[in-house]
Amino acid sequence: MKEHSISPEISAQALAARVQELGEQISKDYADKAPLRIIGTLKGSFIFLADLIRAIRIPVKVDFMEVSSYGNTMASSGNIKIVKDLSHDISGENVIIAEDIIDTGLTLNNVMSMLYTRNPASLEIVSLLVKSQKMKLDFPVKYTGFDIEDHFVVGYGLDYQGYLRNLPYIGSISPDFPAASYVRKE
Numbered sequence: 001m002k003e004h005s006i007s008p009e010i011s012a013q014a015l016a017a018r019v020q021e022l023g024e025q026i027s028k029d030y031a032d033k034a035p036l037r038i039i040g041t042l043k044g045s046f047i048f049l050a051d052l053i054r055a056i057r058i059p060v061k062v063d064f065m066e067v068s069s070y071g072n073t074m075a076s077s078g079n080i081k082i083v084k085d086l087s088h089d090i091s092g093e094n095v096i097i098a099e100d101i102i103d104t105g106l107t108l109n110n111v112m113s114m115l116y117t118r119n120p121a122s123l124e125i126v127s128l129l130v131k132s133q134k135m136k137l138d139f140p141v142k143y144t145g146f147d148i149e150d151h152f153v154v155g156y157g158l159d160y161q162g163y164l165r166n167l168p169y170i171g172s173i174s175p176d177f178p179a180a181s182y183v184r185k186e
């Protein structure tokens with residue numbers, strides 16, 4: 001039987017250090033811009049968002065939104081469906097969308113266009129990971145955690161078939177990875 005494993009790519013320590021830097025930067029950039037609202041895109045960004053807001057020193061409010069695009073595969077469809085909309089009015093607010101990963105950028109492009117129609121005072125993006133070589137659209141990503149190569153990654157909120165979000169670090173797997181039955185040893 002084939003031994004499956006997760007190849008570590010970004011350690012929990014490296015993630016924590018980078019998220020801290022992003023929080024410091026946002027705190028500086030938005031010091032004179034209130035109110036600040038961070039919108040987490042569910043489900044992938046929930047761990048990143050939880051760590052990021054604790055690294056932000058200025059007053060900040062949070063909301064969530066869920067759009068679906070991928071299904072259970074590893075390829076982007078570009079089809080977006082709003083599964084859960086925001087529960088607050090963002091007009092007049094300085095909004096930062098917190099994304100787990102920007103792959104083709106198709107998902108975020110749809111989210112951005114929709115949010116612009118709600119008249120935020122400003123709208124920016126913070127993405128933990130960006131596959132910049134693969135991005136099909138030219139995005140103004142103001143804050144990037146890590147720029148990564150074009151391959152499929154999991155962990156720290158990112159899933160494969162709904163699993164592996166609980167991995168404390170970012171790693172890569174092969175498409176035949178048995179996510180539903182894999183038990184982490186450490």
Ligand code: IMP
Nearest residue numbers: 044076102103104105106107152153158
């Ligand atoms: P995009 O529309 O191609 O930018 O896809 C964005 C969404 O696809 C992300 O928010 C993730 O939910 C998912 N995604 C893209 N690449 C990966 C990956 O490498 N691992 C896990 N999820 C991914």
Ligand code: MG
Nearest residue numbers: 041042044100
């Ligand atoms: Mg996502």
